[in-house]
Amino acid sequence: MIxxxxxxxxxxxxxxxxxxxxxKRGRRLSKILSDIALDVERxxxxxxxxxxxxxxxxxxxxxxxxxxxxxxxxxPGTSAITGAPLVFLAAQLMLGQSPWLPKIIANRSMARxxxxxxxxxxxxxxxxxxxxxxxxxxxxVYPPVEYVTGLLCLILAIILALPVPLGNILPAVAICLxxxxxxxxxxxxxxxxxxxxxxxxxxxxxxLFAIVKGFILLVSATFF
Numbered sequence: 001m002i003x004x005x006x007x008x009x010x011x012x013x014x015x016x017x018x019x020x021x022x023x024k025r026g027r028r029l030s031k032i033l034s035d036i037a038l039d040v041e042r043x044x045x046x047x048x049x050x051x052x053x054x055x056x057x058x059x060x061x062x063x064x065x066x067x068x069x070x071x072x073x074x075x076p077g078t079s080a081i082t083g084a085p086l087v088f089l090a091a092q093l094m095l096g097q098s099p100w101l102p103k104i105i106a107n108r109s110m111a112r113x114x115x116x117x118x119x120x121x122x123x124x125x126x127x128x129x130x131x132x133x134x135x136x137x138x139x140x141v142y143p144p145v146e147y148v149t150g151l152l153c154l155i156l157a158i159i160l161a162l163p164v165p166l167g168n169i170l171p172a173v174a175i176c177l178x179x180x181x182x183x184x185x186x187x188x189x190x191x192x193x194x195x196x197x198x199x200x201x202x203x204x205x206x207x208l209f210a211i212v213k214g215f216i217l218l219v220s221a222t223f224f
Contacts, residue, residue, distance in 0.1 A: 137187025
C-alpha cells in the first residue's frame, strides 16, 4: 500500500530542475527504474526518489513513470500516487515551466517490493519502446507544439483521475505515447498519442453516457 513518507531525497523534489537539464539525454529509463527496484537498501520508494533519479530525463520520463502503472494491473492505492503528479507535471509542461512537485506529493511512497513488481511488468514494454523510437518529425516535440502536448496530457490526466470504469487505460496509453515522443524526440509517436487522445475522449464519453442513462432508467423503474 502507498502512504505518506517523511523522507526526503538528496535533491529536494520541491525545487525545479535547471532548465538545461530538461534537454539532456542520459541512461535509458528502463535501466534507471530497474536500478531503483533492485536496490535492496531501500525499504520504500518515494516520488522524490524517482524525481531525483530522473533528473536528466525531466518531463517525458516523469510523465511516463506515473502513467504506465495505470496501463497494467497494480497494487491497491497506486492511483493515489500517480494521478496528482500527472496533473501537476502536465500543467507545467503546458506552461513551459521546469518540472517540480510539492512536498505533499513528493513525499508519498510505496514499498520497494510493490515498486519492483510494477517495474517487472512494464520493463519489457518500456525497453521495446526505447529500441523502436528515434528522432523524427522533431518540430512536434519542441515549443510551441510541446505546450499543446502538455495541454492534451493535462486533459488526459484529469480524465484518468476520475472514477470512470474502464476509463483510465486509454488516457494512460495516450500519455505514455506523448511521453515516449518527448523522451526520444519522436514526432511520429506524438501523432499516435494524438490519435489515442481522440479515441480516449470518445470511449470515456460513451462510458459516461451509458452510466448516466443507466442511472436514469434505474430511477424511472424505482419511482415511476
